[in-house]
Amino acid sequence: MNLKIAALAGDGIGPEVILQAKKALNAVGLIFDHEFVFEDAFVGAIAIDKTGNPLPEQTLNLCLNTDAVLFGAIGDPKYDNNPDAKVRPEQGLLKLRKSLGLFANIRPIKPYASLLNASPLKKEIIQGADFIIFRELTGGVYFGEKKLNETGTIASDLCEYSEEEITRISHLAFKSAQNRRKKVTMVDKANVLETSRLWRRVVKKVSEDYPDIALDFLFVDNAAMQIILNPRQFDVILTENLFGDILSDEASVITGSIGLLASASLGKTNALFEPIHGSYPQATGKNIANPIASILSAAMLLEHFGLHKEATKVYEAVEKAIEYNVVTVDLNKDSKFGTNEVGDFISNVI
Amino acid sequence: MNLKIAALAGDGIGPEVILQAKKALNAVGLIFDHEFVFEDAFVGAIAIDKTGNPLPEQTLNLCLNTDAVLFGAIGDPKYDNNPDAKVRPEQGLLKLRKSLGLFANIRPIKPYASLLNASPLKKEIIQGADFIIFRELTGGVYFGEKKLNETGTIASDLCEYSEEEITRISHLAFKSAQNRRKKVTMVDKANVLETSRLWRRVVKKVSEDYPDIALDFLFVDNAAMQIILNPRQFDVILTENLFGDILSDEASVITGSIGLLASASLGKTNALFEPIHGSYPQATGKNIANPIASILSAAMLLEHFGLHKEATKVYEAVEKAIEYNVVTVDLNKDSKFGTNEVGDFISNVI
Numbered sequence: 001m002n003l004k005i006a007a008l009a010g011d012g013i014g015p016e017v018i019l020q021a022k023k024a025l026n027a028v029g030l031i032f033d034h035e036f037v038f039e040d041a042f043v044g045a046i047a048i049d050k051t052g053n054p055l056p057e058q059t060l061n062l063c064l065n066t067d068a069v070l071f072g073a074i075g076d077p078k079y080d081n082n083p084d085a086k087v088r089p090e091q092g093l094l095k096l097r098k099s100l101g102l103f104a105n106i107r108p109i110k111p112y113a114s115l116l117n118a119s120p121l122k123k124e125i126i127q128g129a130d131f132i133i134f135r136e137l138t139g140g141v142y143f144g145e146k147k148l149n150e151t152g153t154i155a156s157d158l159c160e161y162s163e164e165e166i167t168r169i170s171h172l173a174f175k176s177a178q179n180r181r182k183k184v185t186m187v188d189k190a191n192v193l194e195t196s197r198l199w200r201r202v203v204k205k206v207s208e209d210y211p212d213i214a215l216d217f218l219f220v221d222n223a224a225m226q227i228i229l230n231p232r233q234f235d236v237i238l239t240e241n242l243f244g245d246i247l248s249d250e251a252s253v254i255t256g257s258i259g260l261l262a263s264a265s266l267g268k269t270n271a272l273f274e275p276i277h278g279s280y281p282q283a284t285g286k287n288i289a290n291p292i293a294s295i296l297s298a299a300m301l302l303e304h305f306g307l308h309k310e311a312t313k314v315y316e317a318v319e320k321a322i323e324y325n326v327v328t329v330d331l332n333k334d335s336k337f338g339t340n341e342v343g344d345f346i347s348n349v350i
Numbered sequence: 351m352n353l354k355i356a357a358l359a360g361d362g363i364g365p366e367v368i369l370q371a372k373k374a375l376n377a378v379g380l381i382f383d384h385e386f387v388f389e390d391a392f393v394g395a396i397a398i399d400k401t402g403n404p405l406p407e408q409t410l411n412l413c414l415n416t417d418a419v420l421f422g423a424i425g426d427p428k429y430d431n432n433p434d435a436k437v438r439p440e441q442g443l444l445k446l447r448k449s450l451g452l453f454a455n456i457r458p459i460k461p462y463a464s465l466l467n468a469s470p471l472k473k474e475i476i477q478g479a480d481f482i483i484f485r486e487l488t489g490g491v492y493f494g495e496k497k498l499n500e501t502g503t504i505a506s507d508l509c510e511y512s513e514e515e516i517t518r519i520s521h522l523a524f525k526s527a528q529n530r531r532k533k534v535t536m537v538d539k540a541n542v543l544e545t546s547r548l549w550r551r552v553v554k555k556v557s558e559d560y561p562d563i564a565l566d567f568l569f570v571d572n573a574a575m576q577i578i579l580n581p582r583q584f585d586v587i588l589t590e591n592l593f594g595d596i597l598s599d600e601a602s603v604i605t606g607s608i609g610l611l612a613s614a615s616l617g618k619t620n621a622l623f624e625p626i627h628g629s630y631p632q633a634t635g636k637n638i639a640n641p642i643a644s645i646l647s648a649a650m651l652l653e654h655f656g657l658h659k660e661a662t663k664v665y666e667a668v669e670k671a672i673e674y675n676v677v678t679v680d681l682n683k684d685s686k687f688g689t690n691e692v693g694d695f696i697s698n699v700i
């Protein structure tokens with residue numbers, strides 16, 4: 001197979017971890033005789049520095065004309081702490097998601113057997129947990145109208161959802177449940193929000209097409225509790241944009257490190273793969289960032305193109321790294337291995 | 351002291367737990383020679399059943415004309431699973447918060463020494479954690495305009511905040527930090543939301559009045575992670591309505607049971623005290639609900655009126671119950687003690 005992949009390393013540790021994902025894909029290409037061609041482009045704070053635009057035209061065009069996007073991370077404290085900044089790195093990512101129509105963000109959560117002790121949660125709580133979060137990614141309060149009055153004393157954000165936006169991601173979630181343990185849990189705040197009540201109605205309607213799938217509902221406050229109290233109860237979690245953002249970061253603690261979690265963002269014609277961690281500025285350039293989330297994102301890319309054997313190779317190599325304790329300091333505070341060494345080990349095992 | 355207290359037991363386990371809170375207050379009254387006069391009124395699903403209105407005029411008037419409100423819980427599954435219901439129990443609570451101007455919800459989180467093993471989190475993670483969440487309670491997406499188009503295919507909720515709404519709760523949070531470990535952590539999503547950016551600006555401004563307090567900021571997704579990874583880092587958390595709802599329920603797992611957590615909701619002239627747990631319909635009438643959250647809410651009521659010695663008595667009695675394992679099944683699955691027995695034990699110790 002021939003794949004043209006846009007590599008958007010972005011900010012902070014992005015470049016370091018994307019490098020490792022490329023290495024892993026190159027190793028896969030060599031063994032299985034695929035050609036992966038990477039084209040680099042800027043996004044985020046670095047793109048603002050270079051062009052004034054967090055998503056330069058050129059980057060967007062590249063992404064629209066490649067088979068897939070491999071994304072690092074974006075974000076820079078100099079913008080976070082400046083509420084008056086007119087341009088911010090995050091706008092690049094949000095615009096990219098919107099322009100590519102990436103409406104479904106898929107985040108699998110499953111602890112590794114040899115890392116059961118790495119989590120702040122007790123082993124008996126997380127053992128056997130295995131769920132996927134389907135987060136709606138191009139709607140809700142992220143993209144609704146934002147206002148600030150002239151005197152700067154009143155601000156607002158609009159959260160809006162349409163039946164169509166809810167329907168398309170719901171089908172993906174139910175289909176995924178059919179290949180799993182056949183349960184979908186919808187998370188919302190239907191006791192307060194009109195959008196949540198629309199979600200409930202639409203998801204119920206969609207569920208009629210999937211009589212083999214059990215559907216239940218949780219309020220988001222309760223869900224935030226249940227994910228820690230009893231993560232094994234979940235199979236597929238389906239939720240809107242902001243709740244998915246919060247719950248998937250929270251759920252990352254189950255695995256012991258957010259540095260292990262990958263995600264796929266899918267649209268009708270485009271696909272983007274990124275670690276769920278952020279740009280982690282404190283670690284930039286120190287060769288300490290965990291490359292596994294990025295490498296696993298590359299594995300999700302392989303799966304997306306039907307390259308299941310190839311993806312399995314990557315998963316196995318990652319498992320071996322973890323088993324042999326060839327991991328970064330987030331997983332083993334005495335580790336002598338850096339981003340590069342872990343990346344090399346994994347590509348060599350592939 | 352003479353206090354007239356509106357007792358709004360509400361739905362589900364509300365009546366059972368409120369009864370225990372009254373017992374505790376009566377015990378305090380007897381010893382310290384205070385008179386607490388309770389006036390009962392309906393709210394929530396039971397009020398809808400009786401009057402069609404989740405917050406009957408009579409209940410609201412009572413609350414406006416008492417010294418404080420003791421609140422049980424509201425909610426009923428028959429409304430949760432009906433997205434088309436026109437009236438819902440939660441409206442009663444929201445309208446009450448708004449009408450009484452209860453803009454600050456205060457939720458202390460601190461594990462009990464003898465319950466360190468009851469949490470799904472490892473003992474070494476939660477030991478020494480001790481923080482308070484200040485949740486804004488009468489603004490944000492809870493109270494913004496809600497819309498549903500005529501065809502029922504597009505819904506929206508508006509999240510709105512004004513400088514004034516942010517300022518008043520921020521002062522409370524900073525003042526509280528002055529009596530504690532002198533740190534305020536503001537939680538928002540300023541990289542995406544206009545309202546969050548307003549929060550940041552206003553909180554920074556307010557912080558200038560409190561040079562002795564350290565202020566830092568966390569994005570809500572990161573905060574959802576940090577609360578579990580390292581709860582000891584927090585002293586006072588300050589946040590908007592919806593984030594506060596999610597994070598405080600999540601934080602309840604630190605203590606081992608949501609049945610232990612009390613809250614105070616304060617306005618300029620009114621005050622309401624309620625457990626943070628909900629109506630827990632599955633437990634209703636079974637004498638298994640944990641009354642401690644309600645009893646601790648009563649203790650917060652005492653503190654609010656400057657009755658610190660009295661409140662301390664209640665805290666000590668609760669600690670004794672926990673220490674002697676006179677607790678409900680949520681804390682000890684083999685427990686032989688029910689709601690009533692735990693409540694009796696605590697009032698007797700007082």
Ligand SMILES: CC(C)[C@H](C(=O)O)[C@@H](O)C(=O)O
Pocket residue numbers: 074075090093245276541542571
């Ligand atoms: C960087 C930020 C805008 C983004 C989001 O909130 O979606 C990130 O937290 C994520 O989850 O991908």
Ligand SMILES: CC(C)[C@H](C(=O)O)[C@@H](O)C(=O)O
Pocket residue numbers: 191192221424425440443595626
């Ligand atoms: C019942 C519900 C409306 C309420 C809320 O979301 O505020 C509850 O969850 C709470 O936290 O008091």
